[in-house]
Amino acid sequence: MKIKDFAVMGFKNLWRRKLRTILTAVGVAIGTFSIVIMLSLGIAMTEGYKNQLAEWGNLTKITVNRYGYYYDEESGMGVSNEQKLDDNIVQTLSEIEHVRGVTPVLNVDARLKSGKYEAWCSITGIDPDTLEYFDFPEVASGEYISDDNPTALLFGQNACYFYNPRGNNNWNNESPVDLMNDQIKITFDGIYDSTSKTPKYSKLNVAGVMAQNDTEMNYSVYVPIKQAIEWYKKYNPQYKKKKELSYESIWVSVDDVDNVKQVQEQIKAMGYSTYSMADNLDDVQEISNTLQLILGGIGAVSLLVSAIGIANTMIMSIYERTKEIGVMKVLGCVVTDIRKLFLFEASIIGLLGGTIGLALSYGVSFVLNKYAPEIGGMIGLSSNQAISIIPIWLALSALGFAILIGIVSGLYPAKKATKIRAIEAMRTEG
Amino acid sequence: MEAIIEVKNATKIYRVGTEKIVALDNVSFTINKGDFCCLLGSSGSGKSTLLNIMAGIEKITSGDIFIKGKKITKMGEHQLAKFRQKYLGFVFQSYNLINSLTALENVELPLVFKEEPKKIRLKKSKEILGKVGLEKRLKHKPSQMSGGQQQRVGIARAFVANPEVVFADEPTGNLDSKTAKEIMGIIKQIAEERNQTIVMVTHDIEIAKFANKVIHIHDGHIERIEGEQLNEEN
Numbered sequence: 188m189k190i191k192d193f194a195v196m197g198f199k200n201l202w203r204r205k206l207r208t209i210l211t212a213v214g215v216a217i218g219t220f221s222i223v224i225m226l227s228l229g230i231a232m233t234e235g236y237k238n239q240l241a242e243w244g245n246l247t248k249i250t251v252n253r254y255g256y257y258y259d260e261e262s263g264m265g266v267s268n269e270q271k272l273d274d275n276i277v278q279t280l281s282e283i284e285h286v287r288g289v290t291p292v293l294n295v296d297a298r299l300k301s302g303k304y305e306a307w308c309s310i311t312g313i314d315p316d317t318l319e320y321f322d323f324p325e326v327a328s329g330e331y332i333s334d335d336n337p338t339a340l341l342f343g344q345n346a347c348y349f350y351n352p353r354g355n356n357n358w359n360n361e362s363p364v365d366l367m368n369d370q371i372k373i374t375f376d377g378i379y380d381s382t383s384k385t386p387k388y389s390k391l392n393v394a395g396v397m398a399q400n401d402t403e404m405n406y407s408v409y410v411p412i413k414q415a416i417e418w419y420k421k422y423n424p425q426y427k428k429k430k431e432l433s434y435e436s437i438w439v440s441v442d443d444v445d446n447v448k449q450v451q452e453q454i455k456a457m458g459y460s461t462y463s464m465a466d467n468l469d470d471v472q473e474i475s476n477t478l479q480l481i482l483g484g485i486g487a488v489s490l491l492v493s494a495i496g497i498a499n500t501m502i503m504s505i506y507e508r509t510k511e512i513g514v515m516k517v518l519g520c521v522v523t524d525i526r527k528l529f530l531f532e533a534s535i536i537g538l539l540g541g542t543i544g545l546a547l548s549y550g551v552s553f554v555l556n557k558y559a560p561e562i563g564g565m566i567g568l569s570s571n572q573a574i575s576i577i578p579i580w581l582a583l584s585a586l587g588f589a590i591l592i593g594i595v596s597g598l599y600p601a602k603k604a605t606k607i608r609a610i611e612a613m614r615t616e617g
Numbered sequence: 618m619e620a621i622i623e624v625k626n627a628t629k630i631y632r633v634g635t636e637k638i639v640a641l642d643n644v645s646f647t648i649n650k651g652d653f654c655c656l657l658g659s660s661g662s663g664k665s666t667l668l669n670i671m672a673g674i675e676k677i678t679s680g681d682i683f684i685k686g687k688k689i690t691k692m693g694e695h696q697l698a699k700f701r702q703k704y705l706g707f708v709f710q711s712y713n714l715i716n717s718l719t720a721l722e723n724v725e726l727p728l729v730f731k732e733e734p735k736k737i738r739l740k741k742s743k744e745i746l747g748k749v750g751l752e753k754r755l756k757h758k759p760s761q762m763s764g765g766q767q768q769r770v771g772i773a774r775a776f777v778a779n780p781e782v783v784f785a786d787e788p789t790g791n792l793d794s795k796t797a798k799e800i801m802g803i804i805k806q807i808a809e810e811r812n813q814t815i816v817m818v819t820h821d822i823e824i825a826k827f828a829n830k831v832i833h834i835h836d837g838h839i840e841r842i843e844g845e846q847l848n849e850e851n
Contacts, residue, residue: 199717514713519702
């Protein structure tokens with residue numbers, strides 16, 4: 188028989204037992220629906236967590252800290268060791284494959300003053316040429332730092348809190364100082380030692396202020412690294428004693444989030460301890476895999492039940508069609524065609540159920556996401572995050588799986604059908 | 618005359634519990650091409666068993682059946698199915714039409730199994746349905762037709778692939794005598810037109826009169842074989 192003939196006969200056979208076909212398909216639909224919805228929740232959770240991590244920091248960024256923390260197996264405790272970070276290391280790191288930008292980081296603390304207001308701030312020196320790799324927010328006013336204007340600072344929107352040392356401060360108010368337009372002075376005196384000599388202020392240059400955002404950059408002040416080194420050498424008491432400079436940390440930007448792990452391993456192999464948001468991602472991935480396995484397992488049970496339903500329906504149908512199958516044999520239908528016909532019918536039930544289940548899943552997913560702000564808030568997800576995501580691969584594999592379930596459930600009934608003997612056609616009853 | 622079916626020492630023994638029932642006991646005969654052969658006997662005589670064995674529907678206990686010189690008693694299931702597609706047609710007592718299919722689709726069925734192209738299938742099926750007088754009922758389901766009409770569809774289905782031999786098991790057993798005669802007339806007419814061989818089982822002497830060769834079966838034995846003379850009396 189040809190495919191088209193199987194289709195015509197198969198559909199007619201299924202249609203003749205409409206109610207039973209539909210009920211069986213509904214079983215498959217419920218199974219498919221459970222699996223798809225369960226997995227979609229798991230996928231959405233992973234996505235949500237990824238987005239949250241990305242909000243907290245750049246996922247393609249690896250940080251090598253001067254004071255690296257690691258877990259010491261002998262003592263069973265977390266210990267820290269100092270690793271000297273200099274330009275040689277910066278150079279070495281920038282030569283690793285998949286690394287697109289490296290900057291040394293050095294902090295210098297300073298005090299700012301504008302009129303009667305004062306502020307403490309930590310100024311971070313970075314290489315201005317690498318700004319683009321570390322997801323710096325847009326500048327709301329002014330411009331980014333550059334080596335052309337080395338003393339000009341780049342402020343995060345909430346980098347400095349100006350307060351009045353001799354007055355009442357309302358901590359909720361907007362900053363009383365306009366960074367771009369007000370006169371601001373800076374001093375490095377009286378920061379590292381509490382000697383009470385009068386600080387010497389000099390005029391501060393502001394390059395720009397960045398737009399409001401959710402990362403650490405919102406609370407930081409940046410300056411070109413060359414300037415930071417200069418200030419550090421001039422004012423840092425430790426440097427004054429030892430005359431030895433080590434960067435606070437080194438930031439490494441990797442071209443793709445998938446390569447972060449590989450690069451990180453290489454840096455570790457050089458003997459440096461590292462930190463990246465991707466470290467957390469691994470844990471999240473593991474948790475979400477376990478979660479999806481459990482959720483998918485629950486769905487799989489209902490699909491298993493529906494597989495038994497299909498097998499049952501097909502076996503019933505064989506009992507009803509015993510004579511018909513006998514007649515087909517007498518009329519010259521080969522055994523393989525009988526098997527194919529039954530497998531076809533079983534897989535169509537699977538496909539039908541899978542399609543209904545998938546449609547149902549998309550519907551429920553839509554409703555869930557529509558009310559996601561309320562529900563998501565209840566279970567602690569950020570409010571704009573979808574709580575059910577059905578990627579196209581999930582939809583397609585669910586359909587494929589439903590068909591497969593149909594075929595597998597149809598195997599035994601189909602085999603049984605081929606065993607029916609031609610003599611059944613000769614029975615006069617029925 | 619060319620022999621188309623040869624039955625040699627056919628024996629069929631059924632086992633019911635520990636008891637053996639001999640349904641056919643060492644039966645031998647020959648049917649020629651173009652014969653309208655009737656296996657006549659009362660209920661339980663073994664005539665239906667004989668037909669089933671000749672068509673390869675039931676396994677033989679011992680002996681051999683040759684159709685067109687091929688030993689069908691040694692064929693496997695697949696081979697037998699292919700042989701049926703090519704050379705054999707069937708008419709059943711209870712019509713055995715597929716209820717979910719229309720008259721036209723039922724008639725098409727043997728050609729579907731043969732994997733003939735759709736166009737040719739339709740042409741042949743419509744033509745043969747016209748011959749049995751059902752050109753206006755192509756789209757009817759079996760449940761919408763009378764017994765006589767259903768059996769006409771059954772006949773069309775048996776003849777559509779132009780088989781060399783058509784087996785008919787009590788084809789008029791469920792019909793009134795007037796319709797039965799019509800049905801027999803149709804079978805005889807088509808078979809004669811195409812020089813096809815008919816092997817028919819019946820218990821009805823009136824129906825047997827349509828045959829040119831009548832084999833009387835009693836208790837698993839051939840009682841006697843009548844040749845052309847019955848036909849002449851008709």
